Amino acid sequence: xxxxxxxxxxxxxxxxxxxxxxxxxxxxxxxxxxxxxxxxxxxxxxxxxxxxxxxxxxxxxxxxxxxxxxxxxxxxxxxxxxxxxxxxxxxxxxxxxxxxxxxxxxxxxxxxxxxxxxxxxxxxxxxxxxxxxxxxxxxxxxxxxxxxxxxxxxxxxxxxxxxxxxxxxxxxxxxxxxxxxxxxxxxxxxxxxxxxxxxxxxxxxxxxxxxxxxxxxxxxxxxxxxxxxxxxxxxxxxxxxxxxxxxxxxxxxxxxxxxxxxxxxxxxxxxxxxxxxxxxxxxxxxxxxxxxxxxxxxxxxxxxxxxxxxxxxxxxxxxxxxxxxxxxxxxxxxxxxxxxxxxxxxxxxxxxxxxxxxxxxxxxxxxxxxxxxxxxxxxxxxxxxxxxxxxxxxxxxxxxxxxxxxxxxxxxxxxxxxxxxxxxxxxxxxxxxxxxxxxx
Numbered sequence: 356x357x358x359x360x361x362x363x364x365x366x367x368x369x370x371x372x373x374x375x376x377x378x379x380x381x382x383x384x385x386x387x388x389x390x391x392x393x394x395x396x397x398x399x400x401x402x403x404x405x406x407x408x409x410x411x412x413x414x415x416x417x418x419x420x421x422x423x424x425x426x427x428x429x430x431x432x433x434x435x436x437x438x439x440x441x442x443x444x445x446x447x448x449x450x451x452x453x454x455x456x457x458x459x460x461x462x463x464x465x466x467x468x469x470x471x472x473x474x475x476x477x478x479x480x481x482x483x484x485x486x487x488x489x490x491x492x493x494x495x496x497x498x499x500x501x502x503x504x505x506x507x508x509x510x511x512x513x514x515x516x517x518x519x520x521x522x523x524x525x526x527x528x529x530x531x532x533x534x535x536x537x538x539x540x541x542x543x544x545x546x547x548x549x550x551x552x553x554x555x556x557x558x559x560x561x562x563x564x565x566x567x568x569x570x571x572x573x574x575x576x577x578x579x580x581x582x583x584x585x586x587x588x589x590x591x592x593x594x595x596x597x598x599x600x601x602x603x604x605x606x607x608x609x610x611x612x613x614x615x616x617x618x619x620x621x622x623x624x625x626x627x628x629x630x631x632x633x634x635x636x637x638x639x640x641x642x643x644x645x646x647x648x649x650x651x652x653x654x655x656x657x658x659x660x661x662x663x664x665x666x667x668x669x670x671x672x673x674x675x676x677x678x679x680x681x682x683x684x685x686x687x688x689x690x691x692x693x694x695x696x697x698x699x700x701x702x703x704x705x706x707x708x709x710x711x712x713x714x715x716x717x718x719x720x721x722x723x724x725x726x727x728x729x730x731x732x733x734x735x736x737x738x739x740x741x742x743x744x745x746x747x748x749x750x751x752x753x754x755x756x757x758x759x760x761x762x763x764x765x766x767x768x769x770x771x772x773x774x775x776x777x778x779x780x781x782x783x784x785x786x787x788x789x790x791x792x793x794x795x
Contacts, residue, residue, distance in 0.1 A: 358380070358381065359380060359456070359457055360378065360379065360380025360381055360382035360383055360386070360454075360455070360456040360457075361378070361379055361380055361456060361457060361458070361459035361460075361463055361464070362376060362377065362378045362379075362386075362448070362451045362456050362457075362458065362459060363376070363377055363458060363459040363463075363464070363793050363794035364376055364444060364793070364794050365377045365434075365464075365794035365795065366439065366794075367439075369439045369440060369441045369444055370439055370440050370441065371439030372438070372439055373436055373437070373438065373439055374436075374437050374438070374439035374440075374443070374444055375434060375435070375436055376434070376435040376437065376444070376447055376448075377432065377433070377434055377459075377464060377794060378432065378433040378434075378435070378451065378456065379426075379427075379428045379430050379431070379432045379433075379459075379464055379467060380430050380431065380456070381430070381431065382454055382455060382456055383420075383430070383431040383432060383433045384420065384422070384431050384433070385454065386433060386450075386451055386454050386456065387418060387420055387433045387435075389408070389450065389454060390403075390405045390406065390413075390418075390435070390447070390450060391403035391404070391405060391416075391418055392404075392406065394420060395418060395419075395420055396420075397420050397421065397422050398419065398420070398421060398425075399419070400417050400418075400419055401417065401418050401419070402415070402416075402417060402418075403415075403416055403417075403418050404416075405418075405435070405437065405447065407446060407449070407450050408450060408453060413437075413443060413446045413447060413450070414437045414438055414443045414446075414447075415438075416435050416436055416437045416438075417435075417436040418433065418434070418435055418436070419433065419434045419436075420432075420433055421433070421434075424471070427464065427468055427473065428464055428467040428468045428471060428473065429467065429468060429470075429471025429472065429473050430467060430471065435447065458793075459793060459794065460788075460793070461788065461789055461790070461791050461792060461793050462483075462787075462788030462789065462790070462791025462792075462795065463788070464794065464795055465479050465482060465483075465788060465791055465795055466479075466784065466788045469776060469784075475503070475506040475510075475775040475776055475777070476506075476774070476775055476776030476780065476787070477500060477503070477505045477506040477509065477735065477774065477775065477776075478500065478501055478502075478503055478506050479776075479787065479788075480500065480731070480732060480734075480735075480787065481497050481498070481499070481500025481501035481502070481504075481505075481731075482497075482501045482795075483787075483790060483791055484496070484497035484500060484501075484568060484731065485497035485498055485500075485501050486791070486792060486795060489612060489614060489619055490614045490617050490618055490619045491614075491617035492567055492617050492618045492619065492722060493567060493568065493619055496564065496567055496568065496728065496731060497568075497731075500731060504729060505729045505730065505731075505735065505774075506775060508553075508557070508729060509739075509771050509774050509775055510771075510775060512550055512553065512554065512742070512771055513768050513771040513772060513775070515546055515549075515550055516546075516547075516550060516742075516746075516764055516767050516768045516771070517768055518546065519543040519546040519547055519550075519764055520543075520761055520764040520765060520768065522542055522543040522546075523543045523757050523760050523761045523764065524761050543760070543764075544750060547746050547749050547750050547764070548750060550746055550767075551743055551746040551747060551750065554739055554742060554743045554746070555743055557728075557729040557730055557739060558730065558736065558739055558740060558743065560728045560729070560730070561728060561729075561730035561731075561735075561736045561739075563721075563722060563723075563728050564728025564729065564730050564731040565730065565731055565732065565733065565736065566651070566721075566722070567618075567619070567722050567728070567731070568731045568732070569619075569621070570612060570619035570620055570621040571618065571619065571620045571621065571651050571652070571717075571718050571721055571722070572620075572621045572623065572646075572649070572650045572651045572652070573620055573621065573622050573623065573650060573651065573652045573653075573654060573714065574623040574625055574646050574647045574650035574652070574653050574654070575587055575622065575623060575624050575625060575654045575656055576625050576647040576653055576654070576655055576656065577655050577656035577657055578657065581656040581657055581658055581679055581680075582656060582658075582679040582680060582701045582702070583624050583625065583656050584609075584624050585679075585701040585702055586654075586656060586677070586679065586699070586701040586707070587609065587611060587622060587624040589701050589704060589707050590611075590613065590622060590707070590710075590711060590714075591611045591613065591622065609623070609624040610622070610623055611624075615711070615714055615715040615718050616715035616716075616718065616719055618715070618718035618719060618721075618722050619718075620714065620718055623646055623650065625646055625647060651673075651721065652673055652674070652675065652714075652717065653673070653674040653675070654674075654675050654677050654710075655674055655675065655676050655677065655694075656677045656679050657676065657677070657678055657679065658678070658679060658680050659678050659680065659681060659698075673695075674694055675694060675695045675696070675697065675713075676694045676695070676696045676697070677696075677697045677698075677699060677710065678696065678697065678698045678699070679699055679700065679701050680700060680701075680702070681698050681699065681700050681705060681706070682700040682702065682703055682705060683700075683702075695713075697709060697710045697713070734783070734787075735774060738770045738771070738773050738774040739770070739771075739774065741766075741767075741770040742766075742767040742768075742770040742771050742774075743767075745763045745764070745766040745767035745770065746763070746764075746767050748763045749763035749764055749767070
């Protein structure tokens with residue numbers, strides 16, 4: 356399959372004003388000659404009339420030809436910019452299939468770019484994140500990764516580990532040579548310590564980078580009928596959840612993705628927390644407690660009356676007290692303790708603007724510096740942790756055990772090689788590229 360010529364629609368779903376069809380592989384130039392009647396000058400947008408195998412006109416198009424290896428995938432690449440109707444695309448695809456090409460799998464263009472040395476694995480992951488970015492902060496972080504932020508640092512770390520390893524192994528292999536210094540482990544140790552500190556610093560900021568990619572999780576929790584679904588709809592500005600005067604309407608967790616000031620927020624509407632004999636509602640309550648306990652922030656929604664259920668004693672993040680229905684009930688003092696407290700009416704919007712602004716500010720503070728984080732995925736964090744652990748062990752080896760130090764350095768270099776996709780990564784490639792869209 357690696358030698359097949361592939362094609363795909365790389366633009367949006369038809370109908371559209373313009374559609375972009377990408378072709379990559381050894382038959383790409385032949386396909387363009389067959390469709391356009393000639394091969395245009397490389398990397399120059401050229402007007403052409405596309406025709407099928409019978410000479411019948413398909414469409415007027417702009418075509419581009421990128422001969423290998425100076426192309427996005429490292430292979431011959433062709434782009435056809437045609438009118439974005441289903442009929443035009445069907446006619447083009449029929450010609451390509453007759454020539455002997457096949458439709459591309461998700462992420463196959465990017466995978467070929469990786470396999471041909473155009474991207475390392477961290478850059479490919481950054482490209483995937485850039486395609487799926489919903490907010491400005493996510494776009495900024497993904498673009499930095501796509502441009503090689505982590506890849507360049509990891510490559511530098513790997514080269515320095517190899518240099519330290521060379522010093523150690525020289526001491527092992529040439530210990531009897533007169534012109535080889537007796538102690539090569541000391542300068543190697545200095546390199547190891549500096550590398551370890553740099554990698555640990557990158558790992559310390561990894562939580563923000565990973566969370567920025569996924570979104571700040573905010574759970575709306577509280578007793579039944581407190582107005583949780585109404586507040587979710589108000590914040591989402593659409594009817595995302597069913598609102599009913601009957602308690603227990605929400606049974607499962609509903610997720611809504613928001614963009615607050617350029618930062619991603621995942622808003623959760625949970626089941627009302629109460630004791631119940633209904634097994635379905637009981638499961639909803641269990642899930643609500645679980646998601647609230649894991650959330651970065653809990654909005655504990657209550658009414659301005661004295662007998663409301665108390666917020667959970669412990670969550671992974673912080674908890675804000677949100678007193679709802681101030682338009683219906685005579686307000687009384689609701690003790691929020693040290694919790695930040697808001698008074699709102701989810702139904703008519705009173706106080707919701709202040710709550711929304713506070714959420715945006717909280718997200719900005721939470722993600723401060725996150726856009727520049729080196730680590731954005733659990734895979735990256737795991738391999739950097741493995742490299743750091745090997746460096747720590749290398750620095751703790753007692754004197755006279757240079758062979759063990761050399762082996763730990765090889766393990767650290769191997770982990771960074773896996774991070775970049777240079778060694779032993781076949782087992783993870785399909786997992787990474789299957790999440791790409793077709794045509795990329």
